[in-house]
Amino acid sequence: AQSVTQLGSHVSVSEGALVLLRCNYSSSVPPYLFWYVQYPNQGLQLLLKYTSAATLVKGINGFEAEFKKSETSFHLTKPSAHMSDAAEYFCAVSKPSGGYQKVTFGTGTKLQVIP
Amino acid sequence: GAGVSQSPSNKVTEKGKDVELRCDPISGHTALYWYRQSLGQGLEFLIYFQGNSAPDKSGLPSDRFSAERTGGSVSTLTIQRTQQEDSAVYLCASSLTGEKLFFGSGTQLSVL
Numbered sequence: 001a002q003s004v005t006q007l008g009s010h011v012s013v014s015e016g017a018l019v020l021l022r023c024n025y026s027s028s029v030p031p032y033l034f035w036y037v038q039y040p041n042q043g044l045q046l047l048l049k050y051t052s053a054a055t056l057v058k059g060i061n062g063f064e065a066e067f068k069k070s071e072t073s074f075h076l077t078k079p080s081a082h083m084s085d086a087a088e089y090f091c092a093v094s095k096p097s098g099g100y101q102k103v104t105f106g107t108g109t110k111l112q113v114i115p
Numbered sequence: 116g117a118g119v120s121q122s123p124s125n126k127v128t129e130k131g132k133d134v135e136l137r138c139d140p141i142s143g144h145t146a147l148y149w150y151r152q153s154l155g156q157g158l159e160f161l162i163y164f165q166g167n168s169a170p171d172k173s174g175l176p177s178d179r180f181s182a183e184r185t186g187g188s189v190s191t192l193t194i195q196r197t198q199q200e201d202s203a204v205y206l207c208a209s210s211l212t213g214e215k216l217f218f219g220s221g222t223q224l225s226v227l
Contacts, residue, residue, distance in 0.1 A: 009155065032214065043119075043218040044158075044206070051214060090158060094213055101213025102171055103148065107157035 002027045002093040004074075006106035014114050019063075019078040021109050023091035026072065032101070033074040034092040035065055038108075044090065050074060061085070086113045117141075119219035121207050127225045128197055136192040136222045140209030147190050148216065149182060152204040161205075164190065197226045 007022040025031055035047040048059025055067040061084075065076045076089060088110045094101040120139040128134050140147050149161040160174035164184045175181070179197075184190040194201055204223050208216040 006157075036216075043220045044208075044216075045218070046215050049214060092158075101146070101210075102160065102163050103213060103216060104160055105150070105158035107155065 002031055002095050002102075002104050004033075004091045004093045004104065004106040006091050006109050008109055009107065010110045010112065012112040012114060013081045015083055016080050019076070019081045019085065019111065021076040021089050021091075021111065023065075023074045023076065023106060024072050025074060025091075025093050027093060027095065029095060030069075032094045033065075033067060034094075034103070035059065035063070035074075035076050036090045036092060036105070038088045038090065040087065047076070047089070081111075081113045083113050083115065086111055119207055119209050119217050121205075121219035121222050123222060124220065125223045125225075127227065129227055130199060131196055133193065133195045134197055134224065136194075136205050136207075136224070138190045138192070138207030138209075138219060140188065140190070140207070141217055142188075144209035144211055144217070145187065146210040146213055147184055148208045148210070149190070149192050150206045150208070152206055152221070153202075158206065161192070194224075197224075199226050202226045 003026045005024045033050040036044045037047045038044045050067045058064045090108045091106040094103045122137045145166045147164040150158040162182045163171040179195045182192045204221040206221045208218045210216045
């Protein structure tokens with residue numbers, strides 16, 4: 001079964017500093033990996049996804065993530081944090097198999113941006 | 116509609132009562148997911164519908180929970196004999212392929 005582990009339920013960064021949110025996956029086959037973001041009082045939306053093409057994936061709002069098979073990681077980064085990045089971020093994994101894709105989420109990381 | 120619609124947005128019920136939560140997916144999306152979001156627990160998978168295939172019910176926490184999807188569209192999640200630990204936000208999502216899930220705003224369930 002696929003699973004993801006997010007290290008750190010809360011992360012605080014200063015405005016303009018690097019954002020690094022960690023995600024490690026467990027999967028018996030090459031997985032699909034995702035980052036979703038939930039802004040305050042809003043629904044979840046897809047930030048970026050890895051589906052076995054380029055290992056460095058760029059998403060919306062300047063975020064990117066790199067798939068590292070040797071480390072079973074898919075960490076989310078942004079070079080310079082903005083106040084509007086304050087939200088909860090969820091890493092997710094699915095097993096690609098002919099149209100059936102159960103998507104499993106991590107426990108989430110709340111990002112606080114300090115002015 | 117343009118997005119996934121869930122109703123009600125808030126539901127307060129007494130312990131022991133039954134509740135029904137509704138999800139109206141994006142038109143044409145064959146996949147429909149239910150998740151439960153509790154503080155510190157992330158998104159807990161409950162059930163998944165894909166077209167006419169048998170649903171994946173592996174995440175339902177007990178036999179008090181059930182869900183159906185009528186006509187490949189609207190889905191209803193039913194919780195019987197609600198308990199206080201059922202209090203959470205119940206999220207519905209729909210998708211064409213599973214590569215991108217579109218989420219509704221959720222139903223906040225409070226069991227008193």
